[in-house]
Amino acid sequence: MHQSLVDLWYGFGVALQPSHLMWSVFGVLLGNLVGVLPGLGALTTISMLLPLTYVIPPVPAILMLAGIFYGSQYGGAIGAILLNLPSHPPHAVTCLDGFPMTRAGRGGAALGVTMMASFFAASVGIVVMVFLSPLLVAVAFKFGPTEVSAIMMLGLLAGATMSRGSPLKGLAATLFGLLCGVVGTDVSSGTIRFSFGFAALSDGVDLGAICMGLFAVADFLVTVNRKTNQPARATMSMRDMRPTRAELRRSFLPMLRGTMVGTLFGAIPGTGPTITTFIAYALERKISREPERFGTGMIEGVVAPEAASHSKTQVDFIPTMTLGIPGDVVMALLLGALIIKGIQPGPQLITEHPDIFWGLIASFWIGNALLMVLNVPLIGVWVRLLRVPYRFLFPAATFFLCLGVYSMKNSLFDVGELVVFGAIGAIFVALDIPVAPIVLGFVLGPLLEENFRRALLLSRGDLTAFVRQPISALFVTGCALLLLIQIVGFLCRRHTARPTTDASASSAAG
Amino acid sequence: MHRQRFGKDHLAGALLMLLGVAVVLAAWRYRMGNLTRMGAGYVPVVLGLLLAVVGALIALTARGAATSVQRAGPHAAPAFEWRAWSCILGAIGAFVVLGTYGGMVPATFACTFIAALGDRTNRPRDALYLATAMVVAGWLIFIVGLRVQMPAFAWGA
Numbered sequence: 001m002h003q004s005l006v007d008l009w010y011g012f013g014v015a016l017q018p019s020h021l022m023w024s025v026f027g028v029l030l031g032n033l034v035g036v037l038p039g040l041g042a043l044t045t046i047s048m049l050l051p052l053t054y055v056i057p058p059v060p061a062i063l064m065l066a067g068i069f070y071g072s073q074y075g076g077a078i079g080a081i082l083l084n085l086p087s088h089p090p091h092a093v094t095c096l097d098g099f100p101m102t103r104a105g106r107g108g109a110a111l112g113v114t115m116m117a118s119f120f121a122a123s124v125g126i127v128v129m130v131f132l133s134p135l136l137v138a139v140a141f142k143f144g145p146t147e148v149s150a151i152m153m154l155g156l157l158a159g160a161t162m163s164r165g166s167p168l169k170g171l172a173a174t175l176f177g178l179l180c181g182v183v184g185t186d187v188s189s190g191t192i193r194f195s196f197g198f199a200a201l202s203d204g205v206d207l208g209a210i211c212m213g214l215f216a217v218a219d220f221l222v223t224v225n226r227k228t229n230q231p232a233r234a235t236m237s238m239r240d241m242r243p244t245r246a247e248l249r250r251s252f253l254p255m256l257r258g259t260m261v262g263t264l265f266g267a268i269p270g271t272g273p274t275i276t277t278f279i280a281y282a283l284e285r286k287i288s289r290e291p292e293r294f295g296t297g298m299i300e301g302v303v304a305p306e307a308a309s310h311s312k313t314q315v316d317f318i319p320t321m322t323l324g325i326p327g328d329v330v331m332a333l334l335l336g337a338l339i340i341k342g343i344q345p346g347p348q349l350i351t352e353h354p355d356i357f358w359g360l361i362a363s364f365w366i367g368n369a370l371l372m373v374l375n376v377p378l379i380g381v382w383v384r385l386l387r388v389p390y391r392f393l394f395p396a397a398t399f400f401l402c403l404g405v406y407s408m409k410n411s412l413f414d415v416g417e418l419v420v421f422g423a424i425g426a427i428f429v430a431l432d433i434p435v436a437p438i439v440l441g442f443v444l445g446p447l448l449e450e451n452f453r454r455a456l457l458l459s460r461g462d463l464t465a466f467v468r469q470p471i472s473a474l475f476v477t478g479c480a481l482l483l484l485i486q487i488v489g490f491l492c493r494r495h496t497a498r499p500t501t502d503a504s505a506s507s508a509a510g
Numbered sequence: 511m512h513r514q515r516f517g518k519d520h521l522a523g524a525l526l527m528l529l530g531v532a533v534v535l536a537a538w539r540y541r542m543g544n545l546t547r548m549g550a551g552y553v554p555v556v557l558g559l560l561l562a563v564v565g566a567l568i569a570l571t572a573r574g575a576a577t578s579v580q581r582a583g584p585h586a587a588p589a590f591e592w593r594a595w596s597c598i599l600g601a602i603g604a605f606v607v608l609g610t611y612g613g614m615v616p617a618t619f620a621c622t623f624i625a626a627l628g629d630r631t632n633r634p635r636d637a638l639y640l641a642t643a644m645v646v647a648g649w650l651i652f653i654v655g656l657r658v659q660m661p662a663f664a665w666g667a
Contacts (some may be wrong), residue, residue, distance in 0.1 A: 461546030
């Protein structure tokens with residue numbers, strides 16, 4: 001306990017070094033900006049800036065990338081509340097009550113309260129991270145290949161079934177991602193698999209190409225000619241952002257509940273951010289005394305999901321940093337960045353690279369505080385930037401994507417992969433198959449295969465080893481429960497075939 | 511919500527099933543091995559089989575379970591935007607080709623210009639301006655600033 005606080009103090013020392021602070025601020029501001037802009041999320045930005053991390057040392061690189069991530073979440077709230085633009089799916093639910101508040105002239109107050117709630121939720125998440133990570137590390141050191149592959153399977157299954165949309169399709173997307181991870185040289189036998197005759201594919205598919213193709217290019221393909229930017233509303237002033245006392249009182253408990261939901265979901269690897277915010281919103285509506293008024297500008301419906309998304313973000317870093325198992329797609333990308341820098345995330349990270357781990361945690365706090373302060377004067381600037389028409393934005397972004405993918409390995413072949421994955425992503429989106437699980441599967445695939453094969457080698461091909469060892473049995477039980485929930489849910493839905501209005505209403509919000 | 515006899519979900523299921531089967535067939539060439547010592551083909555074959563099964567399940571449950579065939583929002587059923595689609599993918603393709611045989615400046619120009627033509631409201635003149643601006647910006651950021659390993663001009667490399 002005491003040790004964690006000492007380490008945290010050390011972390012602040014690392015994060016406050018001028019060069020580290022500079023990159024962190026840069027990441028936070030950039031994230032804030034792209035969070036507001038539709039179509040350019042944290043994911044795209046992080047993939048585009050991956051090449052930049054080659055030239056800067058590992059600590060500032062990871063501080064910057066993490067800053068982009070949580071900065072974009074503050075930005076997402078701005079777009080959702082002020083402009084009814086769900087730039088990023090997790091914020092779609094914020095629009096439901098956020099935009100009506102803007103129309104009623106309370107948009108500034110909604111933002112103000114959201115900022116405070118976000119900061120509170122992030123702080124709780126950080127505290128949980130500070131005290132839980134060392135504990136988790138102690139457990140993680142006992143993990144052998146059996147446990148590692150079991151927890152990965154749990155994470156993948158959770159990511160597949162607990163994101164929005166059909167669980168079967170999520171599962172299919174995960175499997176497709178795992179198959180993408182298979183491409184390249186097999187570590188244990190040296191066989192080159194699925195290279196389609198291209199020598200460049202023996203190193204596997206490029207992480208940047210897969211992310212930018214599936215998210216950015218696919219998004220351009222789906223939204224081109226159908227997205228027009230609404231004229232941005234007038235600027236905000238400091239005074240507009242001050243909430244009334246009644247609004248503050250009403251948002252206190254939702255803030256706590258949202259934080260709780262986010263913390264809980266962050267602890268489960270693989271659960272998407274969108275499902276978290278939707279559950280936080282649904283919870284508020286369920287316990288509210290006037291659920292019928294949700295959707296007309298209830299501040300509870302704005303605060304809870306935003307708080308949930310911020311505490312989840314911070315807690316998500318725990319499995320990513322301590323186990324090397326990413327909680328969601330952006331985490332997977334951060335993990336990729338660490339590996340590129342030659343740092344293997346896992347239980348040994350805290351002891352081998354304390355500067356990265358504790359510096360990152362301290363920078364979360366600094367960054368979040370900074371965002372809360374900066375957001376006030378910057379909102380006006382961001383809102384004005386939203387006036388850049390989409391018809392100019394996407395061609396420029398296409399070029400940045402190409403160059404970003406190219407400069408990671410100086411390979412034009414990887415840019416070609418961008419075309420392929422852009423097309424695949426667009427087809428998947430058109431067929432309502434989620435693309436996020438693909439990246440999760442792709443990043444975890446090679447690790448899973450290696451550990452799975454090693455586990456079975458150790459147990460001499462005995463699959464029951466996964467249930468005979470207590471820790472791995474726990475994870476396997478989790479997997480079974482997840483599947484059971486889905487099957488029971490499916491049968492129930494089949495029973496009550498017709499009245500599914502509630503489900504379709506909430507999915508229409510996306 | 512209206513139902514079609516052959517919906518999106520049937521198509522998705524069939525496609526995934528085909529993909530799974532194709533993977534299994536392709537992975538058959540690699541050594542399978544056994545559960546103790548898995549060969550290179552073991553995991554892909556298992557994944558391919560699972561994908562085929564999940565695809566089949568998607569297709570089979572497509573009608574019974576009311577998975578939303580039509581969904582509102584940004585990802586509603588897309589109209590066919592053949593011109594835009596070929597422009598965006600073509601722009602990336604042009605970047606690859608011109609990046610190899612012309613260098614960064616022509617690649618940047620072609621990429622932005624072609625992509626901009628994908629939007630119906632962009633006139634060729636708009637695309638021209640945008641592409642020129644991106645060439646200048648790209649030059650400043652990537653050649654002068656970040657020193658990317660791509661020459662500005664490389665004729666027929």
